Amino acid sequence: MARSLNLEENCFLNQYGDRAIMLQRFNLYPRCPRPDLALGLKPHADGSAITIVLQDKEVEGLQFQKDDQWLRVPIMPHALLINVGDQVEIMSNGIFKSPVHRVLTNSERDRITVAMFCAPESGKEVEPVEELIDDKRPRLYKKVKNYVETYFQYYQQGKRPIDAVKV
Numbered sequence: 001m002a003r004s005l006n007l008e009e010n011c012f013l014n015q016y017g018d019r020a021i022m023l024q025r026f027n028l029y030p031r032c033p034r035p036d037l038a039l040g041l042k043p044h045a046d047g048s049a050i051t052i053v054l055q056d057k058e059v060e061g062l063q064f065q066k067d068d069q070w071l072r073v074p075i076m077p078h079a080l081l082i083n084v085g086d087q088v089e090i091m092s093n094g095i096f097k098s099p100v101h102r103v104l105t106n107s108e109r110d111r112i113t114v115a116m117f118c119a120p121e122s123g124k125e126v127e128p129v130e131e132l133i134d135d136k137r138p139r140l141y142k143k144v145k146n147y148v149e150t151y152f153q154y155y156q157q158g159k160r161p162i163d164a165v166k167v
């Protein structure tokens, strides 16, 4: 990702520290008689730097928001879906966007997925890379520490956590 922006290739990785977090979550979405009334996971953007998702091989449900529309992610057996989280949006000064996504329920089938959240070590400061700040693109985000804690406070209140760290 750094190379695609003509940056030194470790400039994002350096912000993870030596004890980066790899947190794995197993998601089970039980079948639901009223998918029109219940979501599997409410709209959110991930608080990680990068998330890797192994989707259910047979049951669809994940959708990403683009221009006020929900776009479905098709089933791709054995493929890993790589998603940008808020902390990469911060490090890249908003160039890589952390997209809002949600999960629908299914009336006939349970759905199982595995999400791996990769994030900087706790206590490590994360901020936009210097080279990505200039007059045309001013700094969009403050320096943040322990972003995941801020994230959950905001998430519980139904707010977008990244808004809390905007300049």
Ligand SMILES: O=C(O)CCC(=O)C(=O)O
Residues within 6 Å of the ligand: 025, 027, 041, 046, 053, 055, 061, 062, 101, 103, 113, 115
């Ligand atoms: O289950 C999925 O397809 C996505 C899960 C997800 O977005 C998450 O765990 O943050």
Ligand SMILES: [Fe+2]
Residues within 6 Å of the ligand: 044, 045, 046, 101
């Ligand atoms: Fe997510």
